[in-house]
Amino acid sequence: MLEVKNVKHAFSIEIKSKKYVKNISISDEAHDRVLFEGDLGELLEISIMEGNVLELVGANGVLRVGLTEEQLRKAIKVTS
Numbered sequence: 001m002l003e004v005k006n007v008k009h010a011f012s013i014e015i016k017s018k019k020y021v022k023n024i025s026i027s028d029e030a031h032d033r034v035l036f037e038g039d040l041g042e043l044l045e046i047s048i049m050e051g052n053v054l055e056l057v058g059a060n061g062v063l064r065v066g067l068t069e070e071q072l073r074k075a076i077k078v079t080s
Contacts, residue, residue, distance in 0.1 A: 009065060009066045009067060010065075010066040011063070011064060011065045011066065012062075012063075012064045013036060013038065013061065013062070013063050013064075014061050014062045014064075015038050015040075015060060015061035016060050016061050017060070020038050020039045020040075020041065020060040020061060021036075021037075021038045022037040022038050022039065023035060023036070023037040023038075024036055024037075038060070038061065039058075039060055040056065040058030040059070040060050040061050040062075040063060041058040041059030041060035041061070042058060042059045043056065043057075043058050044057045044058060044059060045057040048068070048069045048072070049064075051068060051069065052066060052067070052068045053065070053066055053067070054066075054067040054072060
């Protein structure tokens with residue numbers, strides 16, 4: 001479970017198998033870029049857990065982002 005304390009938008013990605021991981025890249029450059037790409041598969045569920053974690057459950061894994069329902073509503077409203 002992702003725990004969000006004093007972190008504005010933490011995240012975790014849990015993939016069921018390395019066959020669903022497309023790319024992991026950690027740069028040696030000064031920019032310290034990190035890239036994680038994969039395939040969550042068919043989206044099975046979207047929920048807000050404990051009021052501050054957006055969880056997307058796919059057939060191949062789970063993506064969790066520290067984001068409140070209010071923040072999500074504002075973001076959707078701004079982009080609409």
